[in-house]
Amino acid sequence: MEQHSRSWLRVGQVARRSGVNLQTLRYYERRGLLPAPPRTEAGYRAYPPQAVDRVRLIKRAQSLGFTLQEIGDLLELRAAPGTCCADVRRRAETKLQIIEEKIRSLEAMRRALGRLIAECSGQRAPVSECPILEALEGEKDEKP
Numbered sequence: 001m002e003q004h005s006r007s008w009l010r011v012g013q014v015a016r017r018s019g020v021n022l023q024t025l026r027y028y029e030r031r032g033l034l035p036a037p038p039r040t041e042a043g044y045r046a047y048p049p050q051a052v053d054r055v056r057l058i059k060r061a062q063s064l065g066f067t068l069q070e071i072g073d074l075l076e077l078r079a080a081p082g083t084c085c086a087d088v089r090r091r092a093e094t095k096l097q098i099i100e101e102k103i104r105s106l107e108a109m110r111r112a113l114g115r116l117i118a119e120c121s122g123q124r125a126p127v128s129e130c131p132i133l134e135a136l137e138g139e140k141d142e143k144p
Contacts, residue, residue, distance in 0.1 A: 009051065034058070054075075073091065120132050
């Protein structure tokens with residue numbers, strides 16, 4: 001491998017080029033998202049240049065809401081013979097549905113919290129008379 005050392009990257013180079021820190025690279029390796037690189041005769045990790053693209057893919061997928069497990073599944077699809085773009089699209093559609101449900105849930109929480117805040121005058125009344133706390137205490141007997 002030493003003779004091809006110019007085409008291989010050290011861990012710091014991969015980290016800088018992909019915009020992550022060293023611990024993130026090692027974590028991705030432990031999770032199986034990034035193959036463990038071979039080592040040089042001197043013991044340095046020697047990453048192929050494609051490792052930068054793979055780490056960027058992982059980070060971009062995370063920014064779109066994919067979990068590391070889901071990203072691993074996507075990477076497996078990419079490497080599996082016989083898979084096609086439709087397989088990846090189905091995963092993306094499923095993720096979009098999950099995100100849309102989370103948005104609906106967050107919007108419902110925002111409306112409920114807004115109503116509670118509107119009921120509270122914010123005056124110096126004792127906390128025992130706080131309408132927000134009273135409403136929260138009243139909900140413990142109700143169904144979730």
